[in-house]
Amino acid sequence: MIIKKDKSTIQNYFQDNSGVFGSYADFIAIAENEDDISKFLIEMSEKQVPVTIAGALTGNTASGLAFGGAVLSLENLNSIGEIKKNDDNSAFVSVQAGARISDIRIKAYQSGWLYPPDPTEKSAFIGGNIATNASGARGFKFGVTRDYVQALKIVFSDGSKSFIERGKIFSDKKGNISFNTSKGIKHIKLPEYTLPYIKNAAGYYNYPHSDLIDVFIGQEGTLCVIVEAVLKLVPHFKDVFGGIIFFQRHNDVFMFVNEIKSISKKAKEEKLKNVINAMSLEYFDKNALDLIRDDYPAIPLEAESGIMFEQDVYDDNTDLLIDKWYKIMQKYHIDDDKVWFASNLMELEKFRIFRHAIPEHVNEIVKKNKMPKVGTDFAVPDGKLLDIVDFCQKEFKNSGIFNLTFGHIGENHLHANILASNKDEYERCRKLYIDICSKVVELKGTVSAEHGIGKLRHIFLEKMIGKEGFEEMAKFKTSLDESAILCQDNIFPKAYLYEKTCN
Numbered sequence: 001m002i003i004k005k006d007k008s009t010i011q012n013y014f015q016d017n018s019g020v021f022g023s024y025a026d027f028i029a030i031a032e033n034e035d036d037i038s039k040f041l042i043e044m045s046e047k048q049v050p051v052t053i054a055g056a057l058t059g060n061t062a063s064g065l066a067f068g069g070a071v072l073s074l075e076n077l078n079s080i081g082e083i084k085k086n087d088d089n090s091a092f093v094s095v096q097a098g099a100r101i102s103d104i105r106i107k108a109y110q111s112g113w114l115y116p117p118d119p120t121e122k123s124a125f126i127g128g129n130i131a132t133n134a135s136g137a138r139g140f141k142f143g144v145t146r147d148y149v150q151a152l153k154i155v156f157s158d159g160s161k162s163f164i165e166r167g168k169i170f171s172d173k174k175g176n177i178s179f180n181t182s183k184g185i186k187h188i189k190l191p192e193y194t195l196p197y198i199k200n201a202a203g204y205y206n207y208p209h210s211d212l213i214d215v216f217i218g219q220e221g222t223l224c225v226i227v228e229a230v231l232k233l234v235p236h237f238k239d240v241f242g243g244i245i246f247f248q249r250h251n252d253v254f255m256f257v258n259e260i261k262s263i264s265k266k267a268k269e270e271k272l273k274n275v276i277n278a279m280s281l282e283y284f285d286k287n288a289l290d291l292i293r294d295d296y297p298a299i300p301l302e303a304e305s306g307i308m309f310e311q312d313v314y315d316d317n318t319d320l321l322i323d324k325w326y327k328i329m330q331k332y333h334i335d336d337d338k339v340w341f342a343s344n345l346m347e348l349e350k351f352r353i354f355r356h357a358i359p360e361h362v363n364e365i366v367k368k369n370k371m372p373k374v375g376t377d378f379a380v381p382d383g384k385l386l387d388i389v390d391f392c393q394k395e396f397k398n399s400g401i402f403n404l405t406f407g408h409i410g411e412n413h414l415h416a417n418i419l420a421s422n423k424d425e426y427e428r429c430r431k432l433y434i435d436i437c438s439k440v441v442e443l444k445g446t447v448s449a450e451h452g453i454g455k456l457r458h459i460f461l462e463k464m465i466g467k468e469g470f471e472e473m474a475k476f477k478t479s480l481d482e483s484a485i486l487c488q489d490n491i492f493p494k495a496y497l498y499e500k501t502c503n
């Protein structure tokens, strides 16, 4: 274990993309192997020193930021193993937690494989992606990080180690699970709150008949340290194309998206070939487009919103498929000059940079304004998207605060950013966010579909699961992290841990 205490060096660990300031720790511990982590956690547990696990610190919710105690960094555990083929036309690769997803994706691509999860921020570590169950634009077709994690090597705060494989151990009807660790069997009981059956990254996983591995995905570092993962890879597509379409009328976008979604859903379910089957469907509102207009002056001035799409192709039918997309566009009166088209991976990469430019600009504003980021991460069930978008638009208009919305419209999952320029506006933004969350919960949605809860969104999660849910979480956490030192204040307020100790 490398220990760093020098103030100027350790400053780098005190900032992520949440815009939260004031993070601090007594020292940074940089792990060099699994045993290091095990010994370190035993020592910290004995001394009751809180430990915050840091990935690449690209998170939006301050979940990787420490407020006292120690930071455990996985940055030196960054190796990516050899890719091995399975019998079923898939492959797998073992990666250490500090491997960057950009490196994993490149290594897979070079041998003809695809690691499908594509969170926009490619410098993130795979450990961070797993701990937040990250996902990206291609989640519309390929799902989330969870869907590609086949096995995990983890270390608990009592120093015990475990290797958990998918498909081996499941919760019983009452949510009980028992599993082996290097220090004996652990018995746990999952919390009982109800989570929505849509894309979700809020709260501990507790669906009926839960696979044990899923419990450790999306736990935001609160249950254990992820040291290594085995990831599933799929064959890389042969060809790809995509476009950015600019719309002048708000309603056309939603009708267009609904049609593409239903055709794609049918294609996926019935495994149809040579039909529209979008890999991603991303939305940008007018303010999001205006934000990057200086970098992209060709964005049509009259554009009220935009959609970016991608389709993957596995045979030689690219031209036929492109034709099908153009026919649908004609149906919605979209002129050719309102479409930017990409006919290969390199061209498409430019669109992905365009897409990435929006959250990057948002983060620059957040840093400049020195106010924490207020950005929604909600998802709602099919048929409810317009309800929540209309609700947000009305609220934003009344507030007069600068806002913009973009995100994964194919999954009814949007990031509405309300960017406060001073403290008063920030308080109003938070209030607005709470109202949006209440509406999301009323629509049976989730308050976080990909970024997690971290330290900034407790109050929003409370709308979903109530204070009783937090109490259950505290009990659940301490059944695995007995000394309660890991990533305190992530997901639920740490006061619930102390209440438990006092009772």
Ligand SMILES: Cc1cc2nc3c(=O)[nH]c(=O)nc-3n(C[C@H](O)[C@H](O)[C@H](O)COP(=O)(O)OP(=O)(O)OC[C@H]3O[C@@H](n4cnc5c(N)ncnc54)[C@H](O)[C@@H]3O)c2cc1C
Pocket (backbone or CB within 6 Å): 016, 017, 052, 053, 054, 055, 056, 057, 058, 059, 060, 063, 064, 074, 097, 118, 119, 120, 121, 123, 124, 125, 126, 127, 128, 129, 130, 131, 132, 133, 134, 135, 136, 137, 220, 221, 222, 224, 225, 226, 227, 359, 360, 363, 450, 451, 487, 490
């Ligand atoms: C421009 C931009 C775009 C983004 N786009 C997306 C997007 O499209 N989709 C998306 O999901 N997110 C997105 N994010 C957010 C961020 O990249 C993800 O949340 C990512 O998963 C964080 O990974 P990280 O390595 O930076 O982790 P950190 O931010 O360092 O930590 C995140 C959480 O993971 C925990 N953690 C990290 N490593 C481990 C480990 N080894 N074991 C246990 N716990 C661990 C930390 O304690 C913390 O709770 C974006 C961020 C930026 C800046």
